[in-house]
Amino acid sequence: MAEANDYLKMDALKEIGNIGIANAATALAQFLARRIDMDVPEAVVIGFDEILQRIGSPEELVACVFLGIKGDAPGTILFIFNQESTNKLLKIVIGTETTGYEMDEFSASALKEICNILAGSFAQAIGSLTGLTLLAEVPLFSYDMLAATLSTGLIASGAFDDQVLVIDTNLIEQGEKIKGHFFFVPKPGSLQKIFAALGLS
């Protein structure tokens, strides 16, 4: 019985991820005043070690946005975009791409703002689904090696060896795929609160 319940919770978690991301894509479309489509996101719950292998090579250049979530079910949201997807996003939002290994302040702000919108609407979607209050904090930013940014982001989230909810999705704008990896790392106790609010305790 315990196992059946675990599956149910896993499904609930994936569904939460789907609803959250769908809401986030809609908010982004409104912000950009363009049509943004989205592939059906793939949600998995995996351990620390597997995450890196899943996303790319450890020394690959990526943009990573870290957002604290406070409220009834605190945690962290992390976004990772590889260099190609980062540039596609920047092209849409500010019209220019970034080159080289450093990102200028303006491009970084634009990316943070996008992630702010995505995370804010994700948190809001989970909030209205569960009746809990979740609020996104000010984003932090890194543009560096995948392994270095992701491990640091996860450690700062308190995900030391726990399982992490990872949602991979493609945002699509005029046929261009923007690949994004999205992590929701609940603080201890937060998942239980979300499950309890959904009647799955």
Added chain:
Amino acid sequence: MELQVGIADYKLGSSPVKIVTYGLGSCVGVSFYEPRLKLGALLHIMLPDSTQFSGQLKPEKFADTGIPLVVRELEKQGARKSSLEVKMVGGAQMFSGPGAQTVMNIGERNIAMCRKVIAQMGLKLVAEDVGGNKGRTMILDTATGNVTVKIIGNIVKVI
């Protein structure tokens, strides 16, 4: 031959093996080298202090338990503690933004704890490339004891 070290992991090797760990962010890589035997080890710690946690802990994850563990393993292979050359890489502040210093101070704490443990054990810290705001890849060459540090953009230095 190249040995890869993951997060919260360590590897031992002797000449001509190279031991590498990719993408140290706030984590710290600690290398140990016994020149007499051309024997080395590389440890990749995540967190400073195991006493802050309870339950079953992986010693390689923490500075306070990982460093003594690797030294013991090297001694089993005939290394003398007094001849070990220790180098330290990583502990960066990877994120920027309001409050980043407090949310993301793990790098700094990792560096401080590694230094403390190295000093307490009477080990020789011969070189370091720590802090800053860049991710680093660290490679120990057991043929020479040299440590190569790479940051993004193929910038390389040897310590």
